[in-house]
Amino acid sequence: MWKFTVRRLxxxxxxxxxxxxIVFILAxxxxxDALTGLIDPTLSQERIAEMREKLGLNNPWYIQYRDxxxxxxxxxxxxxFKYQMPVTELIWQRVINTFWLSLVxxxxxxxxxxxxxxxxxxxxxxxxxxxxxxxxxxxxATPVFxxxxxxxxxxxxxxxxxxxxxxxxxxxxxxxxxxILSKLHHLLLPSLSIALIGTVGxxxxxxxxxxxxxxxxxxxxxxxxxxxxxxVYNRHIFRNSILPIAAFFxxxxxxxxxxxxFIEQIFSYPGMGNLFIESIMLRDYSVVTALVLxxxxxxxxxxxLSDIILSVVDPRIxxx
Amino acid sequence: xxxxxxxxxKVHFPIRGGILNRKIDAIRxxxxxxxxxxxxxxxxxxxxxxxxxTTTGKAVMGLNNITDGEIYFENELLNKGxxxxxxxxxxxxxxxxxxxxxxxxxxxxxxAEPIRxxxxxxxxxxxxxxxxxxxxxxxxxxxxxxxxxxxSGGQRQRIGVARAxxxxxxxxIMDEPVSALDVSVQAQVLNFMQELQEELNLTYLFISHDLxxxxxxxxxxxxxxxxxxxxxxxxxxxxxxxxHIYTKRLVAAIPDIDPKRRQxxxxxREQVKDxxxxxxNDYFDEDGLAYQLKPITDTHRVALPExx
Amino acid sequence: xxxxxxxxxxxxxxxxxxxxxQEQKSPSGFRIFWRxxxxxxxxxxxxxxxxxxxxxxxxxxxxLDKAEVTRVDPFNIYQPPxxxxxxxxxxxxxxxxxxxxIGTRNSLAxxxxxxxxxxxxxxxxxxxxxxxxxHIDNALMRVVxxxxxxxxxxxxxxxxxxVPKYSIWTFSLIMTAFLWMGIARLIRSKxxxxxxxxxxxxxxxxxxxxxxxxxxxxxxxxxxxxxxxMTLNLAANIGIESGLSFLGFGFPKDTPSLGTLLSYTxxxxxxxxxxxxxxxxxxxxxxxxxxxxxxGEALKRAADARQRRA
Numbered sequence: 001m002w003k004f005t006v007r008r009l010x011x012x013x014x015x016x017x018x019x020x021x022i023v024f025i026l027a028x029x030x031x032x033d034a035l036t037g038l039i040d041p042t043l044s045q046e047r048i049a050e051m052r053e054k055l056g057l058n059n060p061w062y063i064q065y066r067d068x069x070x071x072x073x074x075x076x077x078x079x080x081f082k083y084q085m086p087v088t089e090l091i092w093q094r095v096i097n098t099f100w101l102s103l104v105x106x107x108x109x110x111x112x113x114x115x116x117x118x119x120x121x122x123x124x125x126x127x128x129x130x131x132x133x134x135x136x137x138x139x140x141a142t143p144v145f146x147x148x149x150x151x152x153x154x155x156x157x158x159x160x161x162x163x164x165x166x167x168x169x170x171x172x173x174x175x176x177x178x179x180i181l182s183k184l185h186h187l188l189l190p191s192l193s194i195a196l197i198g199t200v201g202x203x204x205x206x207x208x209x210x211x212x213x214x215x216x217x218x219x220x221x222x223x224x225x226x227x228x229x230x231x232v233y234n235r236h237i238f239r240n241s242i243l244p245i246a247a248f249f250x251x252x253x254x255x256x257x258x259x260x261x262f263i264e265q266i267f268s269y270p271g272m273g274n275l276f277i278e279s280i281m282l283r284d285y286s287v288v289t290a291l292v293l294x295x296x297x298x299x300x301x302x303x304x305l306s307d308i309i310l311s312v313v314d315p316r317i318x319x320x
Numbered sequence: 321x322x323x324x325x326x327x328x329x330k331v332h333f334p335i336r337g338g339i340l341n342r343k344i345d346a347i348r349x350x351x352x353x354x355x356x357x358x359x360x361x362x363x364x365x366x367x368x369x370x371x372x373x374t375t376t377g378k379a380v381m382g383l384n385n386i387t388d389g390e391i392y393f394e395n396e397l398l399n400k401g402x403x404x405x406x407x408x409x410x411x412x413x414x415x416x417x418x419x420x421x422x423x424x425x426x427x428x429x430x431x432a433e434p435i436r437x438x439x440x441x442x443x444x445x446x447x448x449x450x451x452x453x454x455x456x457x458x459x460x461x462x463x464x465x466x467x468x469x470x471x472s473g474g475q476r477q478r479i480g481v482a483r484a485x486x487x488x489x490x491x492x493i494m495d496e497p498v499s500a501l502d503v504s505v506q507a508q509v510l511n512f513m514q515e516l517q518e519e520l521n522l523t524y525l526f527i528s529h530d531l532x533x534x535x536x537x538x539x540x541x542x543x544x545x546x547x548x549x550x551x552x553x554x555x556x557x558x559x560x561x562x563x564h565i566y567t568k569r570l571v572a573a574i575p576d577i578d579p580k581r582r583q584x585x586x587x588x589r590e591q592v593k594d595x596x597x598x599x600x601n602d603y604f605d606e607d608g609l610a611y612q613l614k615p616i617t618d619t620h621r622v623a624l625p626e627x628x
Numbered sequence: 629x630x631x632x633x634x635x636x637x638x639x640x641x642x643x644x645x646x647x648x649x650q651e652q653k654s655p656s657g658f659r660i661f662w663r664x665x666x667x668x669x670x671x672x673x674x675x676x677x678x679x680x681x682x683x684x685x686x687x688x689x690x691x692l693d694k695a696e697v698t699r700v701d702p703f704n705i706y707q708p709p710x711x712x713x714x715x716x717x718x719x720x721x722x723x724x725x726x727x728x729x730i731g732t733r734n735s736l737a738x739x740x741x742x743x744x745x746x747x748x749x750x751x752x753x754x755x756x757x758x759x760x761x762x763h764i765d766n767a768l769m770r771v772v773x774x775x776x777x778x779x780x781x782x783x784x785x786x787x788x789x790x791v792p793k794y795s796i797w798t799f800s801l802i803m804t805a806f807l808w809m810g811i812a813r814l815i816r817s818k819x820x821x822x823x824x825x826x827x828x829x830x831x832x833x834x835x836x837x838x839x840x841x842x843x844x845x846x847x848x849x850x851x852x853x854x855x856x857x858m859t860l861n862l863a864a865n866i867g868i869e870s871g872l873s874f875l876g877f878g879f880p881k882d883t884p885s886l887g888t889l890l891s892y893t894x895x896x897x898x899x900x901x902x903x904x905x906x907x908x909x910x911x912x913x914x915x916x917x918x919x920x921x922x923x924g925e926a927l928k929r930a931a932d933a934r935q936r937r938a
Contacts, residue, residue, distance in 0.1 A: 138918070153903075158900075265875060422845055
């Protein structure tokens with residue numbers, strides 16, 4: 001197990017370095033100065049040239065790369081040109097918002113997925129299973145942004161049950177009960193949209209896993225020993241099927257990031273994804289660079305986490 | 321005349337481990353094997369599973385890289401370092417007639433594959449050749465557009481034979497060619513292969529674990545154990561005068577269909593078994609490997625320790 | 629009576645044998661696929677629907693004048709559906725129905741293109757990796773792993789934003805660059821199994837080169853998997869493209885796609901009150917994805933069933 005972990009870590013390091021290199025190259029391809037955000041791309045040519053020289057942007061690439069990396073490691077992503085504030089500061093608030101969105105979504109994904117998957121697997125081919133399977137079938141074919149859009153239209157605009165934008169009612173005192181309640185209210189519809197689409201994979205996996213486990217010899221043995229049906233399911237089948245699902249959480253991070261870009265855009269929720277699209281539109285490239293790098297590292301670490309948990313849960317999974 | 325000469329052949333597979341996945345040890349699948357096959361004979365390679373007989377066959381064929389040694393065919397060196405050349409003069413018949421024929425290909429394409437690789441024939445000639453080959457192995461030439469799954473195991477093995485003889489090879493390596501077949505079909509296929517040998521003047525390297533089949537087919541026999549030879553000799557020498565304790569035990573294990581001799585056979589086997597356990601250390605070294613071969617007669621070689 | 633019966637049986641057997649003689653040529657793999665689709669009613673309906681939509685939108689786009697459809701008409705802004713404008717008009721007074729036709733065609737075209745390109749790259753990558761195994765496989769799979777964890781939507785958007793001469797082709801290439809890994813992985817694990825089978829080794833002994841074995845021996849055994857995966861990918865790619873266009877980072881501005889129509893909902897009033905602008909596009913995306921998936925799933929079942937029989 002530790003051997004696997006070390007080996008897996010050895011793969012992670014070059015992954016992160018490669019990611020940073022790609023982000024660096026992309027940043028260099030962007031107009032203006034995407035790494036520090038101190039040059040306005042609309043300035044005159046001479047002025048830009050002057051600034052470039054001053055900021056060390058005419059240094060050889062490896063020195064620039066080293067300087068940039070050194071800054072990033074210390075949490076310095078440069079300056080947001082549009083907001084005229086440090087990128088780190090700007091991102092921080094948005095990251096927290098996205099964190100809450102992802103957290104609530106994740107809780108909902110499991111809160112919806114586990115019971116549906118278990119019921120579907122246990123009573124497979126009965127009516128209830130057919131209904132659930134129908135839902136997963138539709139869910140698989142529905143892009144999350146269309147679902148979010150329709151949900152916002154019906155529940156936000158037509159029925160008026162949920163707010164249609166923002167992360168909290170303006171004018172509320174942070175920390176009060178109303179404030180938290182309003183935050184949750186704003187979170188509910190977007191995270192439900194992510195969860196209802198995002199959970200279908202969990203449901204399907206759990207269903208097939210349970211159906212598979214049901215026919216294994218050790219379950220038949222447990223039944224033959226006279227264990228009551230409830231015990232067979234609780235002690236033997238679920239424990240075998242649920243553990244891998246818990247481990248998939250890390251792989252889900254990339255999906256959460258992708259999903260939040262769409263959902264935050266639709267619900268005008270002030271998170272990372274929303275900021276990303278906004279910054280790209282405003283050509284605020286230092287923010288873009290920071291967000292891409294951050295998301296990439298999160299996704300890499302998520303996969304690392306999942307791989308390690310999985311190797312503990314299931315010793316058959318090993319990379320060579 | 322010597323057709324194939326294998327000189328100190330070694331095939332080792334690396335065992336990887338540790339954090340960096342380096343080679344930490346090796347499985348010595350074939351560990352210093354020498355033998356010669358003469359033109360026109362059938363040479364049997366016998367051993368239990370894991371003894372290295374199939375690996376030896378595949379190495380000669382060029383399907384495995386070799387670690388050390390030389391392979392000569394018609395006095396020509398086949399291997400450059402670890403790479404063994406694939407020759408059209410050497411062909412192979414595989415153990416499993418189900419997986420050795422591509423399930424997505426029609427019989428025509430399967431048998432025509434070697435012809436297309438080495439000869440430029442027109443579509444018409446090609447088709448005629450394939451039909452000839454099919455009737456040569458006793459299958460209906462009309463079935464060239466069928467798929468392999470439409471044939472029985474024995475028929476499939478005949479398709480494999482047709483494919484192997486398409487290039488008129490000199491040596492055919494047969495890796496347990498009948499062990500996947502029903503017993504009733506085995507003899508049929510074996511006899512057919514003997515007829516084919518006469519007809520096409522073929523040389524066989526016959527790999528098997530089944531001594532009964534080997535006795536039926538082979539002129540000379542080599543016995544392998546744990547990657548090494550323990551004994552080699554003519555069929556008579558191996559079956560009538562086995563010298564090595566491992567060979568003795570193998571020969572003793574051949575079933576006898578005469579029920580009257582059941583008691584005797586049983587006693588004999590027990591006796592050999594005792595001898596095997598008692599004198600195991602005389603015949604194998606500390607690692608459980610066989611010693612170097614020592615000639616007893618011109619044709620008979622046995623792996624015995626120096627002290628004799 | 630029994631004699632009569634026996635005679636009948638013999639006649640029947642003889643007849644059967646004769647029929648068999650004539651039927652020496654066995655059906656090919658694709659024929660079997662086709663038969664399975666015909667048996668599956670839902671898949672058949674989906675296939676007909678998809679083909680119909682494809683034919684209609686490609687046909688309509690030929691007839692419709694693109695300049696006419698995208699011409700701004702300030703006197704007809706935000707018209708609800710009427711006889712003149714079948715699905716109303718948008719903020720520029722442009723006909724939604726026309727945009728829907730051209731948009732669907734564009735979405736489908738790029739869906740096909742990206743699926744094909746990523747499919748080719750993925751298959752070649754996967755089959756090479758699986759067939760050769762060992763160090764090659766190890767190295768190639770690390771590349772796949774790396775691409776898999778990249779924040780793909782973000783990177784595509786960045787590329788779209790900074791690529792200088794942006795066109796439909798560059799867009800397809802950018803999408804392809806991040807969409808070939810899934811199929812590569814699947815094909816690789818299948819190729820890994822296939823090359824262990826004796827027929828691949830037999831081909832070596834018969835003098836076939838590695839390239840020949842990969843493409844002529846191994847690949848035909850993977851085609852069903854490729855067809856199934858590519859079909860399912862087509863559905864996914866239509867969704868991804870419309871999502872990117874929805875965010876404004878898909879098709880170039882002057883080329884409408886299904887996602888472009890949805891992107892009009894950035895104006896909340898459009899989302900709330902002018903359903904005719906975006907809802908048809910949303911429904912069409914859903915139906916297209918669903919129908920393609922149905923076909924894909926049916927093919928998958930067919931492939932599985934065939935595997936079980938073989």
